[in-house]
Amino acid sequence: MPVTRPLPRLDSDNRAFWTGGAEGRLLLNRCQDCRTFIHPPRPVCHHCLSEKVAPEAVAGTGTVDTFTVNHQKFHPAFEVPYVIARVAIDGAPGVFLTSNIVGCPVDAVDFGDRVKVKFEQQDDVWLPLFEKI
Amino acid sequence: MAAPLEAYISGVGQSEIAVKQTRHPLLLTLDAAREALDEAGLNISQIDGVSTYPGRVPAFLGFSPVGADELIDALGIRARWYAGGGEITSQLGAVVAAATAVRAGLARHVLCFRTVYEAAAMARPEEYPPLRRDRVDGQSQWFAPFGAISAANWTAQYAMRHVKLYGLTREQLAQIALTDRANACRNPRALVREPLGMDEYLSARMISSPLCLYDCDRFTDASTVIIVSAGNALDEIRCTPVRIAAMAGTVERHSWDQAEWMACYPTGSELWKHTDYKPADVDTAQLYDGFSFQAVAWLESLGFCGVGEGGRFIEGGQRIALDGELPLNTFGGQIGAGRLHGFGFAHEAVVQLRGKGGERQIAGDPKVAVATSGGGPLATALLLARD
Numbered sequence: 004m005p006v007t008r009p010l011p012r013l014d015s016d017n018r019a020f021w022t023g024g025a026e027g028r029l030l031l032n033r034c035q036d037c038r039t040f041i042h043p044p045r046p047v048c049h050h051c052l053s054e055k056v057a058p059e060a061v062a063g064t065g066t067v068d069t070f071t072v073n074h075q076k077f078h079p080a081f082e083v084p085y086v087i088a089r090v091a092i093d094g095a096p097g098v099f100l101t102s103n104i105v106g107c108p109v110d111a112v113d114f115g116d117r118v119k120v121k122f123e124q125q126d127d128v129w130l131p132l133f134e135k136i
Numbered sequence: 137m138a139a140p141l142e143a144y145i146s147g148v149g150q151s152e153i154a155v156k157q158t159r160h161p162l163l164l165t166l167d168a169a170r171e172a173l174d175e176a177g178l179n180i181s182q183i184d185g186v187s188t189y190p191g192r193v194p195a196f197l198g199f200s201p202v203g204a205d206e207l208i209d210a211l212g213i214r215a216r217w218y219a220g221g222g223e224i225t226s227q228l229g230a231v232v233a234a235a236t237a238v239r240a241g242l243a244r245h246v247l248c249f250r251t252v253y254e255a256a257a258m259a260r261p262e263e264y265p266p267l268r269r270d271r272v273d274g275q276s277q278w279f280a281p282f283g284a285i286s287a288a289n290w291t292a293q294y295a296m297r298h299v300k301l302y303g304l305t306r307e308q309l310a311q312i313a314l315t316d317r318a319n320a321c322r323n324p325r326a327l328v329r330e331p332l333g334m335d336e337y338l339s340a341r342m343i344s345s346p347l348c349l350y351d352c353d354r355f356t357d358a359s360t361v362i363i364v365s366a367g368n369a370l371d372e373i374r375c376t377p378v379r380i381a382a383m384a385g386t387v388e389r390h391s392w393d394q395a396e397w398m399a400c401y402p403t404g405s406e407l408w409k410h411t412d413y414k415p416a417d418v419d420t421a422q423l424y425d426g427f428s429f430q431a432v433a434w435l436e437s438l439g440f441c442g443v444g445e446g447g448r449f450i451e452g453g454q455r456i457a458l459d460g461e462l463p464l465n466t467f468g469g470q471i472g473a474g475r476l477h478g479f480g481f482a483h484e485a486v487v488q489l490r491g492k493g494g495e496r497q498i499a500g501d502p503k504v505a506v507a508t509s510g511g512g513p514l515a516t517a518l519l520l521a522r523d
Contacts, residue, residue, distance in 0.1 A: 009280035012271035042394065043278060069300070071292035073283060074342040081283040087344075089293055089393050101293075101393045103282050114300045130281050 006080045010128045016044050019058035024122030024129025030058035031095055040095040063120035064136065065090040068099060072109045086112045090133055106134040142367035143235035144377035145520065146245065147176030148486045149361045153325050153474045155255035157357035161201040162210050165251045168361035169211070176363050177374030178245060183213050183363070185243030187234040189250060189478070190222030196267045198257025202359075207249065217242040225385025225403075226424075226510025227478025228518055231362055232383045238366035245372070246364045250479040254355035278393065288352055288427060290392040291512060292344035295429035299346055301444065304432070306346060308447035310337040312428035313350040313471050315456050315464055320472025322458070322496035327356055327474035351428040356474030360483050378486050381504070382410035382519040390513050399515035400430070400508070404437030407506075407517045415439040418519075419502035420488050421462055422481035425469040430511040435464075438506060438517065463488075463498045478509030482518055489522045 011021055020042075023030035032041040034048035035055040041047075047054055070088035073081075086104040104112045105121065118133040149171025151164040159167075173179060192203030204220030207213070217237045224233065227250055234246035257264030272280045284290060298304040313332055320326035332350060340348040370377050384406035388395035408414070415438060423434035432446035440462060441449035450456050456464035467473050467484040476483075485505035487493050508517045 008283070009269070009272045009276075009285075011277035011281060012273045014273075017277065043275075043391075069293045069297040071289055071296055071347075072342070072345040073289055073292075075286070075288070075344065077285040077289075078280075078283060084342075085283055087282060087284045087289050087293070097394075099393050101279055101282055101284050128281070132282075 007125050008080045008130065009078065010125055013127065016046065020044055021128045023058070023060070024124065024131060027122065028060040029063040029120050029131055030060055031092070031098060032056050033059045040098045042095070042098045061092055061094045064093045065100070065118055065133065067104065067112060067114055067116040067118060069114065070104065070112055084109050088112065088133070090118055100131060103132050104135065105132050111135070141239045141241065143238045143380045144365050144367060144370065145362055145380065145482070145486050146365040146373040146375060146377060147172035147174070147178065147363040148483045149173070149175065150325060150483060151359040153327050153356055153358040153476070155327070155355065155357060156259040157256050161251050161253045161359070162207070164357065164359040165202050165207060165249055165361070166211065168249065168359040169247060172247070172361040172363050175375050176365070178363065178372065180211055180213060182372060183245050183247045184216045185234060185237055185246035186213060186215050186218040186220070187230045187237070187246050187248045188220040189224060189227045189230040191220035193222070197264045198254040200251070201253045201264070202249070202251045213247070217246070225387055225516045226514040228482055228507065228509040228516040229385055231364060231482060231518060232385055232516060234364040235380045235383060238364055241366070244366045244369040248362045248364060249359060250477050251359040252475060252477050253357050254475065256357045258355065275391065286344070288344045288347055291427040291429055292347045294398055294433070294512065295346050298429065298432070298447070302447060304447040306338060307334065308451050309346065309351065309428055309432065310334055311450040311453040311456065312425055312431045312469070313337060315453055316425065316469040316472035319458060319466050319496055320468025322494070323467045323473060326468040326472050327354060328468070328472050347427055347429065350471070353426045353470035353475040356476065358474060358476055360476050360479035362479060362482055362486070376490055376522060378489050379521045379523055380518060381413060381521040382407050383517070384410065385516040388513050392513055395513060398433055398511055399513055400433050400437040400511040401443070403515040403517050404434065404439060407519055408439065411519055413504055413519060413521070417504045418462065418506050419500065420466060420485065420498055420505045421464050422466070422485045422505060422507040423464060424478060424481060424509045424511050425465060425471055426475065428471060431464065431469070433511055434508050458496060458498060466493060466496050466498060481507040481509060482520070485518070485520050489520060
């Protein structure tokens, strides 16, 4: 049986984020009063302290803000080398997701690359990975 | 109105620095405490406060095997005040807490310590089980599922931004590791006492680009103690007191990816608001280098050069060498001396200000030093002065 990636423990705060991929949706918590996106998801808005926060779907596209090519075998689930990137999420100012850029050679990734989410299911979790557009 | 009470560093001490030590971590802490007490001319009964980072971490004992309360009990310390925890502005935040306590009159002599046992724990997993979780939560959930498991990965992404925005080269970045290793050769306690050359650096395997093997510190078993004493208790100590002239710490959303940039930058700016000293007054800089790039970022943050100029500032290495204009990490930093985890920088600043550096002592009559810890989502800076 293949070793799986380390997976998040689902709870009321993060469940929407980690399972939205089942319907192909990237869900981010958003304040329903001031419209600020709140990531990591919490039950309160860090901008206006409103408790009216709810997950909303974003387009699922973004831009590579920074990245690294990891060469060290830190975990058996990951074949090295692989790209870890910080993706600035379209339509959600100030929200970045650390993820992997998949589907291309590791040396094909650069700053400013446009990317689109590609969900990978493992158990009850849909991991938002990204591939170049 | 009386002048505010100042906080000073009196004794500093360090255990042997090695890997796979079998000496009990409490006893390593005692080794460092004994040396610090001896230097200060204090005995344990005069210690009335204890401060540490991050306290005992039961799920990950190699990272932090000794808690403040445990040390208080083990050494029979009669503490009026103590603190230990990870939710502070990085490792030297424990010294900030101690200085704040003595200024408030809550204690006269606070023993601050950081004990690490990571190499020993890896060698004895039955006694020190590795961190195992069925599922990740908290901050880890945003990184571990994507194989961003090590702080090397998180720091590398900051470093890559510097490469892209400001043109940091590998040859420039190498100067941190080369300087550390050169200085470590002059420190009898350092873990890695062999020089490192540019060719060897450039041919090392990558860990997480742009960081190669030599940009990363090494797991170590050791303890460092720093005693913080109140300004009205100096008649009890026999060493030259080193004044904590300014302190600063910040947290940037306590996240490695949501903050716009690293916490060392606001921390560096904040430090100078609390003192009349200027960056040009600093005789030596002891800057956190768990990963080499953090030291580059700290040089910029503290105003030794402009933002983005760190690579050119260290180019060639002369400026930060032991005989340069700003000697950096004169004990070898964490890359050369071992991963003492933050406390080694404050320890060395005091050693240099007291002229006790032996073969690695900087020339002149150093009076002002800066020591830092962290740099990513958390950062602390101390400005130390021998008046």
